[in-house]
Amino acid sequence: MSKLRIAVQKSGRLNEDSMRILKDIGISIDNGKDQLKASARNFPVEVFYLRNGDIPQYLKDGVVDAAIIGENVLIEKGKDIRVAEKLGFSTCRVCIAVPKSVDYKGIEDLEGKRIATSYPNTVNGYLQENNISANLHIINGSVEIAPNIGLADAICDIVSSGSTLFKNNLKEVETILKSEAVLAVSPILSDDKQAILDKIQFRIQSVLKGRQ
Numbered sequence: 547m548s549k550l551r552i553a554v555q556k557s558g559r560l561n562e563d564s565m566r567i568l569k570d571i572g573i574s575i576d577n578g579k580d581q582l583k584a585s586a587r588n589f590p591v592e593v594f595y596l597r598n599g600d601i602p603q604y605l606k607d608g609v610v611d612a613a614i615i616g617e618n619v620l621i622e623k624g625k626d627i628r629v630a631e632k633l634g635f636s637t638c639r640v641c642i643a644v645p646k647s648v649d650y651k652g653i654e655d656l657e658g659k660r661i662a663t664s665y666p667n668t669v670n671g672y673l674q675e676n677n678i679s680a681n682l683h684i685i686n687g688s689v690e691i692a693p694n695i696g697l698a699d700a701i702c703d704i705v706s707s708g709s710t711l712f713k714n715n716l717k718e719v720e721t722i723l724k725s726e727a728v729l730a731v732s733p734i735l736s737d738d739k740q741a742i743l744d745k746i747q748f749r750i751q752s753v754l755k756g757r758q
């Protein structure tokens with residue numbers, strides 16, 4: 547019998563809540579994060595612990611069948627991937643921020659500026675919609691440090707509590723999108739896997755209802 551392969555974030559802000567929702571729908575996973583793959587004891591499911599940024603491509607290729615992932619990552623890297631369910635946790639927004647000392651008047655102030663980000667597609671789309679051209683510096687983490695070390699004039703990254711912006715003397719000036727964790731589904735899915743997914747989705751809906 548085939549098993550549904552579900553990807554979850556290996557470590558980071560989504561991991562804990564992702565494991566909690568699996569547990570709440572009755573899928574108990576034996577091991578911790580030490581192994582990259584684990585089978586559920588009582589359900590035809592395998593859980594893969596993967597890096598956030600890799601998950602959209604694995605979904606596209608059908609390497610995994612479904613994933614618990616931030617919408618922001620899908621928007622950046624997996625536009626054509628279907629969202630089956632919004633999960634209501636790990637809410638954040640993707641924002642542009644500039645140093646607090648900057649007298650920011652509007653998006654035209656970003657024309658010709660250097661923007662550090664891990665979300666180049668998202669920022670580019672937003673800048674294009676607004677007819678702004680800027681120079682992107684793509685970095686994978688600690689983006690908020692960039693203006694302080696003279697690498698960029700602005701940053702674009704996710705904001706949750708706002709404490710990283712605050713600590714780095716930055717202020718949010720543009721909100722590009724809002725995001726939360728979602729259950730995303732591979733476009734390549736056999737009928738028997740779809741049936742397992744339907745069961746999971748049904749259970750998720752009851753758990754989410756109970757949480758309200």
Ligand code: PRP
Binds near residue numbers: 686689703709
């Ligand atoms: C994430 C994100 C922001 C921060 C937002 O970084 O890139 O920097 O969290 O959260 P906050 O608004 O609650 O402060 P993370 O700590 O995951 O590290 P990284 O950027 O180095 O990957």
Ligand code: MG
Binds near residue numbers: 688710
């Ligand atoms: Mg960060």
